[in-house]
Amino acid sequence: MSATPHAPVVVPELLDALRVDLDAAAYTVEHVEELLGPVATGALDRGEALPALRATAPTASAGADPAAVLTRCFVLGVPVPRAALERALPSVGVEGARRCGLVDAAGRGADDDVRALVDLRPYAATDGAGEAAWWVVSDLGELATGRALRTDHVLGVGGASVTLAQATVRDPRERVLDLGTGCGVQALHAGRHARHVVATDLSTRALAFARFTTALAGLGPDRVELRAGSMLEPVAGEAFDLVVSNPPFVITPRRVDVPAYDYRDGGRAGDDLVRDLVTGVGDVLAPGGVAQLLANWEVRDGEEWHERIGAWVDASGLDAWVVQRDEQDPAQYAETWIRDGGTTPADRDAWEHRYGAWLDDLASRDVASVGFGIVTLRRPLAGAPTLRRLESQTGPVRPPLGPVLAAGLAAHDAVTHLTDEDLAGLRLQVAPDVTEERYLQPGAADPRVVLLRQGHGFGRTVQAGTALAAFVGACDGELTVGQIVGALGALLDVPAADVAADVLPTVRGLLTDGLLTLP
Incomplete structure (x- = not known):
């Protein structure tokens, strides 16, 4: 068999035939999981192939x-007989798949082996625009090849990709920038709600995969424009309504004896790449435009997690909402990314060498931990930024978060311009996913603790005092805020102004967090 081709090739008429075949084969996430069964599906998710092979x-x-044959070939990386793949892909055929750079064939006999050169698999997701399903093409992973990743590996859909897709705001946009597109998955999502998408990547191999993935989804160059280049260079001087980026944010030792992977390592020291992106992305944002990216940032000895990333957002001149989702100490961080590159403790010499390199690199900058999170930035329509929110939410969330973040931005804008007098005239309602929990001592008439719990999004919990709990309980859209405050003052036998001073600041927070809703 020939060597692995540089990347897949878009042949329009063959792509149409391939799409027909994949549809006919019911090569979908749902059908493949049904074929594999829950045990094999779960094992595959954990990186174990044997149950799926069986x-x-x-x-x-x-x-x-046909879907089993395609899974065996393109996901598990097992050679399949030519005749079996011909039956699974009757329109494009093995020869057409070979011309597209998807497979290599040992011969033309029915029993001759055909081996996948790429990973071609179904992908299904729910984002803020609803459910969607596509096929995504990337490099074969370690599970299929049995080898460590190449440094120019083009990654498929990973957990970070899904996190970003689910966290992105999905209201209609004119122009979207997908910075560091990789295999093109964010461009697929953006193509659902944007008139035009520009997808960039420093890797020309990644752009070839993104071209194939987006073309297979029916998104031609009139909808998704691909450009080569580093960071914001390919779009300098332009403006976008939305920028999404899953950048190469991994903090990797800059040493020749430690491999750097295109998909995760930006070639910069420490977290400099993320800093430059946060502080510079405003240059390509239109007024009101939003940028959303995943990021790692270093937390130095003696600092709180939000100080470093907070300084970057202050320098950006943009509205900012940063949600830290995880924090790892140097050892945990090193272990995560050494394993990600295919090195395991079983390869003792390589493991210890790279482990030491990571620890030395982080220690050289007094790094106590590394944070991971979602950064949402926005260029104000006019004037100075009004939003600076940095919070740690490491517990489970209910995706998609895109609508939650979009609603939070809108609520912030509304609440920021509301005077107390304006607020007093509103009729608020409790969000439908909010529940109340009361904790009482046995035999007690009044609860010691009242908790308001949010069922969706970030699943926030707010401890409420007597006045706040009563206020929220009365928010059914019938009475105004002022009427409820007045009634509570009479009930508690305190001046209404005191009730307002106690309750209204928290009410503003409940509005921005989505536990209460504006009319």
């Missing part, structure tokens, strides 16, 4: 299903 074997009950 479930898709020709002797298995599902083995002849």
Whole structure:
């Protein structure tokens, strides 16, 4: 067989045929999981292939299903007989798949092996625009090749990709920039709600994969424009309504004996790449435009997690909402990314060498931990920024978060311009996902603790005092805020002004967090 081709090739008429075949084969996430069963699906998610290999074997009950053949070939990386793949791809055929750079064939006989050169798999997701399904093309991973990743590896859809897709605001946008597109998954999502998408990457191999992925989804160059270049250079002087980026944010030792991977390492020392992106992305944001990115940032000895990233957002001149989702100490961080590159403790010499390099690099800058999170920035329509929110939310969330972040931005704008007099005239309602919990001592008439819990989004919990709990309980859209405050003053036998001073600041927070809703 020939060497692995540089990247897949878009052949329009063959792409149409491939799309027909994948549809006909029901090559979908749902159908593949049904074929594999829950045990094999779960094992595959953990990086173990054997149960899936057994479930898709020709002797298995599902083995002849076209989707099983495609899974075995393009996900598990197992050679399949030419005749089996011809039946699974009757329109494009093995020869057409070879011309597209998807497979290599040992010969033309029915029993001759055909081996995948790329990972081609179904992808389904729910973002702020609803449910969607596509096929995504990337490099074969370690599970399929049995080898460590190449440094120019083009990653498929990983956990970070899904996190960003689900956290992105999805209201209609004219122009979207997908910075560091990789295999093109963020461009797929953006194509659902944007008139035009510009997708950039420093890696020309990644752009070839993104071109194939987006073309297979029916997004041609009139909808998704691909450009090569580093960071914001390919779009200098332009303006976008939305920028999304899953950048190469991993903090990697800058040493020749430690491999750097295109998809995760930006070639900069420490977290400099993320700093430059946060402080510079405003240059390509239109007024009201939003930028959302995933990021790592260093937390130095003696600092709180938000100080470093907070200084960057202050320098950006933009509205900012940073949500830290995880924080790892240097050892945890090193272990995560050494394993990600394919090195395990079983390879003792390489493991210890790279482990030491990571620890030395982080120690050289007095790094106590590394934070990971979602950064949302926005260029104000006019004037100075009014939003600076940095919070740690490390517990479970209910995706998609995009609508939650969009609603939070809108609520911030509304609340910022509301005077107390304006607020007093509003009729508020409790969000439908909010519940109340009361904790009482046995035999007590009044609760010691009242908790308001949010069922969706960040799942926030707010401890409420007597007045606040009563206020929220009365927010059914019938009475105004002022009427409720007045009634509580009479009930508690305190001046209404005192109730307002106690309750209204927290009410503003409940509005921005979505536990209360504006009319």
